[in-house]
Amino acid sequence: MFKKRVAIQDFAAESRLFNHRAVFAVLFVVLLFGIIVFNQYQLQIVSYQDYQTRSEGNRIKVVPLAPNRGLIYDRSGILLAENRPVFSLELIPEQINDMAATLAELATLIEFTAEQQDAFLKQVRAQRRFNSISLKEQLNDQEVAVLAANQHRFPGVTVEARLSRHYPFGDLFTHALGYIGKINSRELQQLELDGELANYAASRDIGKIGLERFYQRELHGTMGYQEVEVNNRGRSIRVLRSVPAVSGKNIQLGLDVGLQLTAQQILKQHRGAIVAIDPRDGAVLAFYSNPSYDPNLFVHGISSANYNELLNSRDRPLINRVTQGVYPPASTIKPHLALLGLETRTISTSTKIWDPGYYTLPNSDHRFRDHIRWGHGWVDIYTAITKSCDTFFYDMGIKLGIDRISEYMHKMGFGEKTGIDIMEESSANMPSRGWKRARHNQPWYPGDTVPLSIGQSYWTTTPLQLAVATTPLLNRGKLVTPHMVTAFNNGETTAANLIPPRQVLEVENEQNFAVVMDTMYQTVSTLGGTAYRAFLGTEYRSAGKTGTAQLAAIAQDAKYDADAIDERLRDNAMYVGYAPHDNPTILVVVALENAGGGGSNAAPLARQLMDYYFAAGVNRDE
Amino acid sequence: MNDNFTGNARHSRLAQFHIDMPLLLGLLALIGFGLMVLYSASGQSIVMMERQMIRLGLALAVMVAFAQIKPQTLKRWSFPLFLVGVALLVAVMLVGSVGKGAQRWLDLGFMMFQPSEIMKLAVPMAVAWFIASHSLPPRILHLLGGVILCAIPTLLIAQQPDLGTSILIATAGIFVLFLSGMSWRIIALIAGLISAFLPILWLFLMRDYQRQRVLTFLNPESDPLGSGYHIIQSKIAIGSGGFDGKGWLHGTQSQLEFLPERHTDFIFAVLSEEFGMLGVLILLALYLFIIVRCMIISSRAQDNYSKLVAGSFTLTFFVYVFVNIGMVSGLLPVVGVPLPLVSFGGTSMVTLMAAFGVIMSVGTHKRMLAAP
Numbered sequence: 001m002f003k004k005r006v007a008i009q010d011f012a013a014e015s016r017l018f019n020h021r022a023v024f025a026v027l028f029v030v031l032l033f034g035i036i037v038f039n040q041y042q043l044q045i046v047s048y049q050d051y052q053t054r055s056e057g058n059r060i061k062v063v064p065l066a067p068n069r070g071l072i073y074d075r076s077g078i079l080l081a082e083n084r085p086v087f088s089l090e091l092i093p094e095q096i097n098d099m100a101a102t103l104a105e106l107a108t109l110i111e112f113t114a115e116q117q118d119a120f121l122k123q124v125r126a127q128r129r130f131n132s133i134s135l136k137e138q139l140n141d142q143e144v145a146v147l148a149a150n151q152h153r154f155p156g157v158t159v160e161a162r163l164s165r166h167y168p169f170g171d172l173f174t175h176a177l178g179y180i181g182k183i184n185s186r187e188l189q190q191l192e193l194d195g196e197l198a199n200y201a202a203s204r205d206i207g208k209i210g211l212e213r214f215y216q217r218e219l220h221g222t223m224g225y226q227e228v229e230v231n232n233r234g235r236s237i238r239v240l241r242s243v244p245a246v247s248g249k250n251i252q253l254g255l256d257v258g259l260q261l262t263a264q265q266i267l268k269q270h271r272g273a274i275v276a277i278d279p280r281d282g283a284v285l286a287f288y289s290n291p292s293y294d295p296n297l298f299v300h301g302i303s304s305a306n307y308n309e310l311l312n313s314r315d316r317p318l319i320n321r322v323t324q325g326v327y328p329p330a331s332t333i334k335p336h337l338a339l340l341g342l343e344t345r346t347i348s349t350s351t352k353i354w355d356p357g358y359y360t361l362p363n364s365d366h367r368f369r370d371h372i373r374w375g376h377g378w379v380d381i382y383t384a385i386t387k388s389c390d391t392f393f394y395d396m397g398i399k400l401g402i403d404r405i406s407e408y409m410h411k412m413g414f415g416e417k418t419g420i421d422i423m424e425e426s427s428a429n430m431p432s433r434g435w436k437r438a439r440h441n442q443p444w445y446p447g448d449t450v451p452l453s454i455g456q457s458y459w460t461t462t463p464l465q466l467a468v469a470t471t472p473l474l475n476r477g478k479l480v481t482p483h484m485v486t487a488f489n490n491g492e493t494t495a496a497n498l499i500p501p502r503q504v505l506e507v508e509n510e511q512n513f514a515v516v517m518d519t520m521y522q523t524v525s526t527l528g529g530t531a532y533r534a535f536l537g538t539e540y541r542s543a544g545k546t547g548t549a550q551l552a553a554i555a556q557d558a559k560y561d562a563d564a565i566d567e568r569l570r571d572n573a574m575y576v577g578y579a580p581h582d583n584p585t586i587l588v589v590v591a592l593e594n595a596g597g598g599g600s601n602a603a604p605l606a607r608q609l610m611d612y613y614f615a616a617g618v619n620r621d622e
Numbered sequence: 623m624n625d626n627f628t629g630n631a632r633h634s635r636l637a638q639f640h641i642d643m644p645l646l647l648g649l650l651a652l653i654g655f656g657l658m659v660l661y662s663a664s665g666q667s668i669v670m671m672e673r674q675m676i677r678l679g680l681a682l683a684v685m686v687a688f689a690q691i692k693p694q695t696l697k698r699w700s701f702p703l704f705l706v707g708v709a710l711l712v713a714v715m716l717v718g719s720v721g722k723g724a725q726r727w728l729d730l731g732f733m734m735f736q737p738s739e740i741m742k743l744a745v746p747m748a749v750a751w752f753i754a755s756h757s758l759p760p761r762i763l764h765l766l767g768g769v770i771l772c773a774i775p776t777l778l779i780a781q782q783p784d785l786g787t788s789i790l791i792a793t794a795g796i797f798v799l800f801l802s803g804m805s806w807r808i809i810a811l812i813a814g815l816i817s818a819f820l821p822i823l824w825l826f827l828m829r830d831y832q833r834q835r836v837l838t839f840l841n842p843e844s845d846p847l848g849s850g851y852h853i854i855q856s857k858i859a860i861g862s863g864g865f866d867g868k869g870w871l872h873g874t875q876s877q878l879e880f881l882p883e884r885h886t887d888f889i890f891a892v893l894s895e896e897f898g899m900l901g902v903l904i905l906l907a908l909y910l911f912i913i914v915r916c917m918i919i920s921s922r923a924q925d926n927y928s929k930l931v932a933g934s935f936t937l938t939f940f941v942y943v944f945v946n947i948g949m950v951s952g953l954l955p956v957v958g959v960p961l962p963l964v965s966f967g968g969t970s971m972v973t974l975m976a977a978f979g980v981i982m983s984v985g986t987h988k989r990m991l992a993a994p
Contacts (some may be wrong), residue, residue, distance in 0.1 A: 051861025
């Protein structure tokens with residue numbers, strides 16, 4: 001019976017059984033498809049943003065674009081700092097399968113040192129993906145050609161052209177312009193502190209000294225970037241978006257190439273500095289420190305041999321003598337003291353003293369000598385300046401006292417930074433009682449005031465400071481802030497609204513300015529004036545004051561003999577002068593180390609500079 | 623009337639060639655969609671498109687050819703074909719050529735031949751032949767016979783080694799047993815045995831690279847640039863497709879080659895990226911349509927052998943689809959299974975279309991008995 005029933009129901013039951021299983025299987029299929037759909041929903045709808053972001057991160061690479069550094073021009077538009085294309089050998093590690101083999105093969109084509117290779121490999125480990133890293137910079141034409149011809153053998157190796165700073169005048173503007181160099185870790189930290197780091201993503205260089213450093217922010221410009229689509233090997237497929245970099249501002253200087261060349265020419269034989277400014281507004285016309293050096297050496301990293309040579313040179317070319325050269329001003333500050341004497345009525349134009357060739361303090365027999373052993377005889381303020389009588393000023397200095405001198409000279413700018421637009425500047429020293437107590441832990445003696453009255457002993461100045469301190473004499477008390485830059489981007493911003501105005505020296509009697517200027521004019525124009533010979537026959541009327549700073553102490557009764565002492569201890573020659581006398585447009589300071597007397601050594605150089613200035617009409621249309 | 627007549631006429635004409643219209647349309651729609659995706663995935667390579675189309679043409683011809691063979695004929699040849707397959711597998715083991723670390727190929731002089739492809743058809747056919755020669759549901763003894771028929775080729779293929787194919791072939795045979803009505807108790811028992819077998823599989827049978835794949839599957843982010851790279855990039859491609867996709871030819875993951883194996887095993891990621899969830903739903907709908915149509919054909923078949931073979935082929939087809947999509951979207955570990963009829967290449971496509979030919983044959987060869 002069992003068998004029979006099976007036999008009867010065979011086909012229908014089997015069919016039903018199969019159909020049950022088939023339906024079950026289809027339901028199972030639908031269930032698993034449901035799981036797939038649910039998973040797709042999770043991936044494509046719920047986590048869409050996340051995956052979208054990661055997908056964009058995969059394909060989009062942001063390439064920073066370095067801005068072109070602003071150019072620097074002289075006053076007549078001659079290029080002083082430019083950007084030139086240089087070629088460097090660069091490698092993209094991701095695109096190189098066997099780095100060691102590639103380097104070995106490259107070494108057969110061009111030379112690179114083990115240090116270059118080590119520096120390169122160090123950078124490879126630290127770099128972000130797909131960045132190119134330079135192996136050798138400043139390729140010459142032949143190397144570029146060799147690499148171009150063999151390009152196909154080296155995937156991931158490229159010759160990149162980028163702009164690099166170049167100073168076409170070499171050592172002529174070094175101390176004014178400064179130079180740029182690779183950003184170091186300290187500068188990197190500073191950029192981060194200033195919140196500027198993001199703007200430097202594509203920049204390799206930064207201003208190290210001089211104007212390049214002072215105007216780093218303006219010259220640098222604003223970085224741009226490109227969003228590039230890359231494939232899985234980092235090769236860019238197309239540019240999606242491009243925000244161009246904004247070039248740095250071009251800057252124009254008050255410096256004049258011709259004046260600068262003249263300054264270099266006339267300083268050739270000396271260690272020293274020449275600075276010329278426009279006394280009306282402080283624009284710097286010439287700025288030269290000798291010896292100088294080639295700033296282009298620093299742009300691509302100076303070799304240690306070259307650097308040590310500069311650093312250890314006895315002539316110290318790295319020192320910017322215009323702003324860092326600290327010299328005793330010597331007699332060049334006599335007009336400044338004369339103004340104080342007149343203002344305080346310590347002296348008048350009719351005051352006369354007897355100069356026997358020396359000065360002694362009351363109750364002392366120490367003789368402070370005049371530079372003329374036998375004395376000038378009866379001396380008034382005119383003779384005291386034109387012939388540079390020391391005794392007159394010893395006497396006046398003692399009458400004025402250190403406190404009045406120190407306070408007033410500070411007001412004129414001595415012992416103060418001038419605020420010029422470079423950072424390498426010394427404030428030099430205008431001493432006071434407090435200064436001596438702090439520095440030497442000693443009281444101020446009247447014997448300290450005596451040599452101070454002729455710009456010696458503790459009193460020091462920089463050539464630029466002396467020039468600035470002379471401007472109130474010419475400007476009825478107004479001091480200028482010296483500045484190299486006169487305009488940004490062809491006059492977009494003028495220096496006038498950049499430079500903070502300085503204090504105005506207040507005087508009781510404005511007539512005193514005329515008296516002081518007159519004494520300086522007579523120094524040049526009257527026979528026997530210390531600068532008379534130097535300026536004999538000029539077509540312009542100039543005025544000035546010489547100075548001779550004594551570096552070696554001379555015993556009480558000994559005689560100064562230049563040939564007998566070490567060359568490095570010979571007198572410094574100083575000169576401060578301006579022209580034209582009635583309406584000064586140029587003010588020159590010359591400081592020569594160990595050159596001898598100011599009248600015979602420094603003044604002629606100032607004249608040559610002024611001669612060029614007037615002959616070439618440098619400042620004519622202003 | 624007229625329409626109805628011509629419709630009937632067309633139907634009868636197609637029936638003459640033993641073609642199942644709905645299934646054919648479903649397959650052609652899938653192939654069309656697949657070619658479109660492949661065009662994008664191949665980086666718009668005309669050469670690859672030509673090769674794929676030639677292969678598809680050949681596969682369609684094979685399908686039509688198989689559709690002409692009566693199920694009775696197939697049934698008769700099932701066991702002999704199985705025996706030939708086993709013989710070839712043994713031959714591969716002895717004289718086969720080695721490629722990619724496995725001995726899978728037989729060099730016939732003019733072409734390389736993979737006997738495991740034959741077994742994809744021969745195993746379910748042989749098992750169905752064996753089971754259908756007795757009444758359903760099968761008895762324990764018959765089940766054991768079916769298991770042995772599965773086990774011989776499975777072990778031979780597993781030692782090549784080709785674990786993926788051997789599991790798929792075993793699955794095809796087991797589907798026959800399942801559809802034949804083997805009792806749920808035994809199914810539960812087998813499931814238990816398989817779970818017990820997994821540690822043995824892991825410890826003794828799997829190679830290092832296979833273990834690595836499983837580990838990577840469990841945590842792809844553990845090795846984002848190594849073995850986890852494929853699956854991470856694939857998931858990024860899928861996820862970034864969103865609802866409506868980035869557009870045809872505009873998938874960045876695929877066009878910029880962040881996606882590995884984009885035109886073969888990972889083509890589903892390309893589809894997901896460019897057509898989004900919408901495209902995926904369309905693809906799944908096409909697959910589901912084909913599967914349901916095939917299951918209907920199976921259940922309408924008039925003898926048990928035909929039902930079992932057609933049903934098993936259908937479910938195996940589904941397994942391919944699920945395993946591929948599961949692996950590409952991170953649900954399953956990475957195993958080398960192409961997306962049926964969409965991925966570029968392979969002899970597997972010919973085998974697959976042969977199976978559809980068999981299903982069509984089952985659907986169109988009816989005994990006179992069924993006429994009323």
